[in-house]
Amino acid sequence: MAEKKSFYITTTLPYVNSDPHIGFAAEIVHADILARYARLCGYEVFFNTGTDEHGIKVYRKAQEEGISTQKYVDEKATHFESLKLSLNLSFNSFVRTTDPKHKKAAGGFWEACAANGDIYKKAYKIKYCVGCELEKTESELINGRCAIHPNLELEIIEEENYFFRFSKYQKALLDLYEKNPEFVVPATRLHEIKAFVERGLEDFSISRLKSKMPWGVDVPGDSEHVMYVWFDALVNYIDVIGWPEDKKSFEKWWPGIQIAGKDNLRQQSAMWQAMLMSAKLPTSKQIIIRGFINSGGQKMSKSLGNVINPFDLVKEYGTDAVRYFLAREVTPFEDSDVTLERIKEAYNANLANGLGNLTSRILKMAETNLEKAVEIPENTIPEVYKKALEKYDIKTAADYIWQEIAVLDSIIQEEEPFKLVKTNKAEAIIIIEDLCVRLYTIGRMLNPILPETSEKIKSAVKANKMPEVSLFPRKE
Secondary structure (H helix, E strand, C coil), rough: CCCEEEEEECCCEEEECCCCCHHHHHHHHHHHHHHHHHCCCEEEEEEEEEEEEHHHHHHHHHHHCCCCHHHHHHHHHHHCHHHHHHHCCCCEEEEECCCCHHHHHHHHHHHHHHHHCEEEEEEEEEEECCCCCCCECCCEEEEEECCCCCCCCEEEEEEEEEECCCCHHHHHHHHHHHCCCCCECCCHHHHHEEEEEHHHCCCCCCEEECCCCCCCCEEEEEEEEEHHHHHHHHHHHHHHCCCCCHHHHHHHHHEEEEEEEEEEEEHHHHHHHHHHCCCCCCCCCEEEECCCCECCECCCCCCCCCCCCCCHHHHHHHHHHHHHHHHHHHHCCEEEEEHHHHHHHHHHHHHHHHHHHHHHHHHHCCCCCCCCCCCCCCCCCCCCHHHHHHHHHHHHHHHHHHHHHHHHHHHHHHHHHHHHCCHHHHHHHHHHHHHHHHHHHHHHHHHCHHHHHHHHHHHHHHCCCCCCCCCCCCCC
């Protein structure tokens, strides 16, 4: 039996200093849709996610709550892992950066970079954003503050740390982007990272003094330092697939596809790639960069009271309804504005009155008028839908499905097969059978996006029977 083609996709690892929010829910649902689509296309899939549990802000949050950092991250990690059930996710790897296996691999990666002459020690002074866990140059600041975390005071870090020779990899990175014009998608983000690298790269700190910040992976051979959170966390992408111990597994899955928010552009598409080059490993296959989710025109924050909790949404609307919203109403590459009012409007218009109503109308006509279920042809999924998902454009794929829903609604309205059956039953049967086949195709296309609803529709068409309950009851 021929070995299946392999497909590896990973999300970023969210920090555990706060609970899961709708922004990360969108990232992981988008990754799940791509993973499910790859399986439909015959790939063997490895889908990785997890939690980033080191760094200053995690350490400080545990101190604020008066508990040990390990206990704090243990509790928080379960909240993120529970997204699997709540959002019906298909990931088969959940890595925690406090896992012994990850720590060991991070140490091995450090040693590989050091062996290549890319790690050295020096004294330095920087402005540091704890929210980003990144140093900031003057050109990146707005009114002296981080553009992404303007509510946080920048901190001055002045100490002797280990550094990574990022500057050494400017040409290699530019060559990578030139040879792989779709290495970062969308193209606007590739242009952005190319411009960043062309301006010149500065070596970055990859350790912290343990006396000031003890929560991290120990630096090999130096008990006074722990690894900088970004250096340690990025290694998860390869240690979960076997590096460095299981070469066969690693080579089977790597290089992989990484999906991340636009605030991760530099780390994923430049810093991590340079680190891989230093360790003499293949660079990533592709980086997908998503936009932010705002609410009412403002960035979500606890102080503004506009944070949307994905668990609350699932409780109110159901898993597939939340997946629908994140797939179709949240754009994959640009910022999106989300409010509770907009979620309810989309649910009623496109699920209750749209997909749910169409399914009921077609299956009621079929159950009443067809003697048996229709024959379902193979390979009815349109190319436009496939091409959209192959370009990671989940919204366009979802839009196509709802365009087809509108077409079927128009056919029912114009042809009125429920009336025609009384005067020309043979013609009405042809129309109803065609509607059933096309509804089944909608069910097929929904498989990666709304997996539960997909199975309900396909099963109902095959049984020639209406679902016992409404797929999406209207919300008043």
